[in-house]
Amino acid sequence: MPLCNFDQYPSFALVNACVVTCDGEGDSPRDRLGIIAPGVVLVQGEKVGCVGKVSDFSFDGSIQTIDVQGRLVTPGLVDPHTHLVFAGSRMDEFQAKMRGVDYRKIGQEGGGIMRTVRATRGSDEIALLKRLESRLARMLRRGVTLVEVKSGYGLNIGEEMRLLRLGKSVSEKVLDGNEVGVKQLPRTTTTLLGAHAIPQEYAGNREEYVNLVLKMVDLVSGHENGMRLAEACDVYIESHAFSVGEAKRILESAKKRGLLVRAHVGQFEDIGGAEMVAEMGGISCDHLEHVSDKALGAMAAAGTRAVLLPGAWRTLRQQAPDAQRMQRMGVEVAVGTDANPGTSPCFDLLVALGLAVRDAGLDPEAALLAITREAAEACGAQQAGRIRAGWRADLAIWDEVDPLVFGYALGGLEPRAVIIAGKWVLEHDGDWSLIFQ
Ligand SMILES: [Zn+2]
Structure with missing residues (x-):
């Protein structure tokens, strides 16, 4: 099943995600990864509207929600x-x-x-x-x-x-x-x-x-x-x-x-x-x-x-x-x-x-x-490399659940979907199996 059947939503939320914001504070790598799980990323137009824990959100049906079933959501690379x-x-x-x-x-x-x-x-x-x-x-x-x-x-x-x-x-x-x-x-x-x-x-x-x-x-x-x-x-x-x-x-x-x-x-x-x-x-x-x-x-x-x-x-x-x-x-x-x-x-x-x-x-x-x-x-790029409210919604969704995978795998990782400025630009069909499990 594809994650999303539309080219573009004006507004949608990725829910039940392992959100790796890369926007955390602290000395340890884990802190700096800024992981929120289970988390939500709300995309409004071209931007991230907000990001937080699932428990902090309630949806009334006016916003399209997409359940990513615990998968990693990271900033676009x-x-x-x-x-x-x-x-x-x-x-x-x-x-x-x-x-x-x-x-x-x-x-x-x-x-x-x-x-x-x-x-x-x-x-x-x-x-x-x-x-x-x-x-x-x-x-x-x-x-x-x-x-x-x-x-x-x-x-x-x-x-x-x-x-x-x-x-x-x-x-x-x-x-x-x-x-x-x-x-x-x-x-x-x-x-x-x-x-x-x-x-x-x-x-x-x-x-x-x-x-x-x-x-x-x-x-x-x-x-x-x-x-x-x-x-x-x-x-x-x-x-x-x-x-x-x-x-x-x-x-x-x-x-x-x-x-x-x-x-x-x-x-x-x-x-x-x-x-x-x-x-x-x-x-x-x-x-x-x-x-x-x-x-x-x-x-x-x-x-x-x-x-x-x-x-x-x-x-x-x-x-x-x-x-x-x-x-x-x-x-x-x-x-x-x-x-x-x-x-x-x-x-x-x-x-x-x-x-x-x-x-x-x-x-x-x-x-x-x-x-x-x-x-x-x-490279001095603005609004890139982190998931942060108010920044451009450049995101990647992966068929993986642990951010350690990015250092562990040597090739073969592909995102399930890529979102650029709130627009769904790439999506792979297929099953939901992980490479590593
Ligand atoms: Zn060079």
Whole structure:
């Protein structure tokens, strides 16, 4: 029996749920999960009207009630780090990597990021949009309702703006000013990553390329069709990419113009970027396979999230970062797919989470927080990652009863239903059997 036979209700209540609000207070993971069981989530229009215990509610028949029979109701999942707008694959490079060739050597020989830049620049807008929509649709099927999408495969003004416009258009309908229709896809939040690599045409003149990125920052922080093309600015800080000094110039300019700031830091070595990003009040430092205690202390003080990217350390066969060390030092941890065609061809946030638990020692009970509330904080998303009265009703219903399952399972979990802004956008038919019982 399907849960719901309607495309959309103006108002409905999920009753007899194990509601995992991810909005609790306290030191223990359990407290922070904010579990209410048996609970109710009342959805009114696009928002959560209220959430509470079944015993606190009485329904008079004016509201449609849906009995979810003890199943988990969670916030829609949030992927805080992706490079989803790209063309082409790099399967042959992956094969070379698995045979022992170093990732940085592949880049020096014209492969790596620059290869995807060439393929993406050569791809027309409709083809890129179709690929993006297809990737987002796959993520939705895993319960993801908000995805951070970076540019970074354009590396000139026109191309970077084009990629950001595409990233926006899937949820904001602004592609070339024309409506592209309402899609049942996750919401996106976009990040300028003009400083992803130095393009070949600027190989002898880094300074000039950094100046070009500063112009990109200017452009995205202005308004186009009444909106900004990006909410955040990111820089790839690494000895083969951008220095801490170059990143500081770019991020300071972005911050001054009202963009959120974050960075790829410490993927191959610790060159000191995390302290700088934290001192600037950055929302996240991502990767952190190599990071000092001093940097973690600065991140904890500033509330800068660590975003762990298991798809990348697995693909590059690197040692995982230590999530427990980060959490002991007071750094909140999020997990993302880092979906990209080179170092992390991973589009499944729940698999990434399962790997973060196994490789980085992320506590399984707290794991769900890393792909909900902490992920939303890590990408600066508003009204996402928690079930809270007055916030957007982005929800997932699972054929499971214990939130520990999100850290325990390694793939195979799919939501029974997904609700975005109060609208029932995905629902699986079938029986009610649990995977684990
Ligand atoms: Zn990345």
